[in-house]
Amino acid sequence: MGVGVLSASALWVGSYQRRMPVSLDRMYENALDWAHLPFLHQRSFASIELIEAGNWGWRAGLVSAKNAEQAEAFIIELRLDRAHRRWISSTLEGPGAGSEIWTHVFEYGSRDIAIQADFFVPGVPLDQKARVGAGYQKLYQGLYDEDEAMMLGRQAALDQKAAKTPLVSEALDLGPVEAVLPLLPFDFDFNDQRWRLVKDRGEFIVYSLTCPHQLGSFVDKALIDGTITCPWHGYQFDVRSGHCLSGHACKLPAPPSVVVRGESLYAMQAG
Numbered sequence: 001m002g003v004g005v006l007s008a009s010a011l012w013v014g015s016y017q018r019r020m021p022v023s024l025d026r027m028y029e030n031a032l033d034w035a036h037l038p039f040l041h042q043r044s045f046a047s048i049e050l051i052e053a054g055n056w057g058w059r060a061g062l063v064s065a066k067n068a069e070q071a072e073a074f075i076i077e078l079r080l081d082r083a084h085r086r087w088i089s090s091t092l093e094g095p096g097a098g099s100e101i102w103t104h105v106f107e108y109g110s111r112d113i114a115i116q117a118d119f120f121v122p123g124v125p126l127d128q129k130a131r132v133g134a135g136y137q138k139l140y141q142g143l144y145d146e147d148e149a150m151m152l153g154r155q156a157a158l159d160q161k162a163a164k165t166p167l168v169s170e171a172l173d174l175g176p177v178e179a180v181l182p183l184l185p186f187d188f189d190f191n192d193q194r195w196r197l198v199k200d201r202g203e204f205i206v207y208s209l210t211c212p213h214q215l216g217s218f219v220d221k222a223l224i225d226g227t228i229t230c231p232w233h234g235y236q237f238d239v240r241s242g243h244c245l246s247g248h249a250c251k252l253p254a255p256p257s258v259v260v261r262g263e264s265l266y267a268m269q270a271g
């Protein structure tokens with residue numbers, strides 16, 4: 001089914017509206033970002049397998065995040081229609097095949113948009129319309145709570161990157177050794193980046209708290225077996241080597257070294 005042609009049998013069951021302090025660019029980026037679904041929205045989706053993606057949108061197989069017996073598999077297609085500032089998500093196969101969600105976006109300012117999602121579902125008896133519509137509204141409220149937080153986090157990280165000064169300090173006093181070590185894991189800013197000092201398997205390690213993929217934050221993620229997992233797209237990194245264990249080309253930046261000088265711990269520019 002092409003953009004702009006709605007299945008005749010699908011019934012409009014309800015809408016969801018939301019105003020958000022984000023740009024149109026962030027919103028389009030989010031709509032095209034199929035890979036975040038089972039990670040950022042892990043309460044709703046268990047896995048995704050991409051079939052095709054491009055500037056036009058994407059098509060993928062998705063499995064819902066229910067227990068194994070109830071999990072449902074779908075093929076979803078999202079088509080972005082920039083000319084009309086909207087995207088249409090269609091369920092091509094699986095439960096609810098023929099459903100479409102039309103999302104229009106309204107731009108009030110450079111970082112001020114509103115979206116309206118309209119839900120069209122085939123085969124819904126009229127007396128079930130309100131119940132089905134309320135289910136979609138609840139689902140969208142949860143998804144957009146997560147999406148808005150991600151878009152705001154990414155924008156803040158991009159703004160910080162753009163404002164970065166070329167000045168590089170050679171050393172930063174982190175405080176007296178006796179005061180810092182009981183505070184581990186200890187987070188600090190050094191040369192415009194956020195770092196975490198931890199003791200892992202008897203070894204002091206410093207690693208970046210910003211994901212090199214799209215600047216997701218590791219602040220709320222625990223280090224497990226020397227590995228950190230990004231909450232946005234699930235990339236995993238070995239904090240010692242910086243390598244991406246999920247097979248992507250990006251790598252954690254080289255951390256500063258942390259040394260003891262007199263009574264204090266210092267972060268020192270590496271190299």
Ligand code: FES
Nearest residue numbers: 211214216230233
């Ligand atoms: S921002 Fe995409 S995996 Fe971290």
Ligand SMILES: [Fe+2]
Nearest residue numbers: 036041143147
């Ligand atoms: Fe999302």
